[in-house]
Amino acid sequence: xxxxxxxxxxxxxxxxxxxxxxxxxxxxxxxxxxxxxxxxxxxxxxxxxxxxxxxxxxxxxxxxxxxxxxxxxxxxxxxxxxxxxxxxxxxxxxxxxxxxxxxxxxxxxxxxxxxxxxxxxxxxxxxxxxxxxxxxxxxxxxxxxxxxxxxxxxxxxxxxxxxxxxxxxxxxxxxxxxxxxxxxxxxxxxxxxxxxxxxxxxxxxxxxxxxxxxxxxxxxxxxxxxxxxxxxxxxxxxxxxxxxxxxxxxxxxxxxxxxxxxxxxxxxxxxxxxxxxxxxxxxxxxxxxxxxxxxxxxxxxxxxxxxxxxxxxxxxxxxxxxxx
Amino acid sequence: xxxxxxxxxxxxxxxxxxxxxxxxxxxxxxxxxxxxxxxxxxxxxxxxxxxxxxxxxxxxxxxxxxxxxxxxxxxxxxxxxxxxxxxxxxxxxxxxxxxxxxxxxxxxxxxxxxxxxxxxxxxxxxxxxxxxxxxxxxxxxxxxxxxxxxxxxxxxxxxxxxxxxxxxxxxxxxxxxxxxxxxxxxxxxxxxxxxxxxxxxxxxxxxxxxxxxxxxxxxxxxxxxxxxxxxxxxxxxxxxxxxxxxxxxxxxxxxxxxxxxxxxxxxxxxx
Ligand SMILES: Nc1ncnc2c1ncn2[C@@H]1O[C@H](COP(=O)(O)OP(=O)(O)O)[C@@H](O)[C@H]1O
Ligand SMILES: [Mg+2]
Numbered sequence: 001x002x003x004x005x006x007x008x009x010x011x012x013x014x015x016x017x018x019x020x021x022x023x024x025x026x027x028x029x030x031x032x033x034x035x036x037x038x039x040x041x042x043x044x045x046x047x048x049x050x051x052x053x054x055x056x057x058x059x060x061x062x063x064x065x066x067x068x069x070x071x072x073x074x075x076x077x078x079x080x081x082x083x084x085x086x087x088x089x090x091x092x093x094x095x096x097x098x099x100x101x102x103x104x105x106x107x108x109x110x111x112x113x114x115x116x117x118x119x120x121x122x123x124x125x126x127x128x129x130x131x132x133x134x135x136x137x138x139x140x141x142x143x144x145x146x147x148x149x150x151x152x153x154x155x156x157x158x159x160x161x162x163x164x165x166x167x168x169x170x171x172x173x174x175x176x177x178x179x180x181x182x183x184x185x186x187x188x189x190x191x192x193x194x195x196x197x198x199x200x201x202x203x204x205x206x207x208x209x210x211x212x213x214x215x216x217x218x219x220x221x222x223x224x225x226x227x228x229x230x231x232x233x234x235x236x237x238x239x240x241x242x243x244x245x246x247x248x249x250x251x252x253x254x255x256x257x258x259x260x261x262x263x264x265x266x267x268x269x270x271x272x273x274x275x276x277x278x279x280x281x282x283x284x285x286x287x288x289x290x291x292x293x294x295x296x297x298x299x300x301x302x303x304x305x306x307x308x309x310x311x312x313x314x315x316x317x318x319x320x321x322x323x324x
Numbered sequence: 325x326x327x328x329x330x331x332x333x334x335x336x337x338x339x340x341x342x343x344x345x346x347x348x349x350x351x352x353x354x355x356x357x358x359x360x361x362x363x364x365x366x367x368x369x370x371x372x373x374x375x376x377x378x379x380x381x382x383x384x385x386x387x388x389x390x391x392x393x394x395x396x397x398x399x400x401x402x403x404x405x406x407x408x409x410x411x412x413x414x415x416x417x418x419x420x421x422x423x424x425x426x427x428x429x430x431x432x433x434x435x436x437x438x439x440x441x442x443x444x445x446x447x448x449x450x451x452x453x454x455x456x457x458x459x460x461x462x463x464x465x466x467x468x469x470x471x472x473x474x475x476x477x478x479x480x481x482x483x484x485x486x487x488x489x490x491x492x493x494x495x496x497x498x499x500x501x502x503x504x505x506x507x508x509x510x511x512x513x514x515x516x517x518x519x520x521x522x523x524x525x526x527x528x529x530x531x532x533x534x535x536x537x538x539x540x541x542x543x544x545x546x547x548x549x550x551x552x553x554x555x556x557x558x559x560x561x562x563x564x565x566x567x568x569x570x571x572x573x574x575x576x577x578x579x580x581x582x583x584x585x586x587x588x589x590x591x592x593x594x595x
Contacts, residue, residue: 111438
């Protein structure tokens, strides 16, 4: 694993961090550090333990074993002080449907001990920031998913947090809503807010994270920047081959005869991954590999050359794909 | 906690700075947009009860010999209904709305991400329920006054008695709510718990008229004590020892409920 940065000035510092629910271990001895100003991600499939980790960092869920400090404070003893400096965007919106958009922010500011007028001032500013000013006095219920998510982000910022925890900020949103959200998060990062987020979208991790850990089955399986992870675990490019099984034979070769295909790709690729519907051929130069395979008589139904992504890293590390 | 930490260096924080009041504030903000419906039901309910039970039913009761001491049935039943209404509202408020905050809309989870802790959620919402109970009782008392169904100046004490009775229900039910994953048990609780209490705790007739085996059941329910206390005071019949017992039982239920709820809230919310 790449070097873990120095711990003194870490915003979050975890060693052997563990969370158990009865007999089941949701987080199994994970180590990580988050530096000030960094955008740090937990990438992993459903059930990997991302939310459990975030809730421990947020000082709302007691640590079962290991050490954890947030802002150098102990969540067990100084939880309220940690939460006072945190912004949290939970996986579920938890907005108050009995209150208006504005009131949701106002009362949340009060929870942080802000005077009413200060809470109102910040709420107005934040509604501007997340582009919801025109909905200030509306009920929360009819807002779209993307709007609700933006409102939750505004709510998380009412106490001007130094660290923002985001649990699957864009899950279930359409592409346009996601991009608007990413843009806001990017601006926050530029203002120096430390971001710590979970996602099971590799494009989100690549877009937002300076550094991330890949989580699977309660454990961290890899750590690094998106670039580093791709360089370390997969090749620069991927050649995706699809074979037309219905036609039986393509170019004189049984299409599903993987031994044959393997033979034809022999020496051309660093690694080959067989998925139900296609073959992933990991290689530094996809076009060259495709041409060489064609020379040897390989006739796939379709060929696609693309850059490797974190999805490929995850597949390499766990043998499964990230989003089922 | 903040108050303790800053006690030596800074001036003591006023009580209103306590985090539990932020939760109460939230509930009052929600109340603010619905106060008219609370007002409407808060005045029509007692009116309907007093007309139908007090006057309608009272006509028969008073004609057929009446109550001991010649107390009009309306005066007999009014303080009991006041207490019962406050109790019913408190029981309701500590079941479904709390379940929603824990489990459905999960607004407690949002509040837990602020410096406010689980115990303050409990304290804040308990204060809201207390506020609601007082509101209902005051409106009920106003209607009683309008009916002229008051026998003693002590009748006004029905309001604090109703508050105490409300808390003696709200706290244990909140403790119970925090242990539930769905609202199924609430239907049972109301059908087989709250409603029978309403009918058999001496609201409409003295529990001495109940079959003998049922009387001890009435003694251990807080509603019986709330009703007996409020009625006694309203009729100007102060019985120092008996009244203290009533207050003690009500207080015991409330305190035990709060202690239990502190445990169940934390167990449910701090996982
Ligand atoms: N409160 C809980 N009680 C019991 N099991 C839980 C609880 N919360 C999470 N889990 C379990 O812990 C595991 C990790 O869950 P979670 O942290 O939510 O993963 P992720 O956020 O990566 O999807 C899952 O198997 C989940 O069922
Ligand atoms: Mg999750």
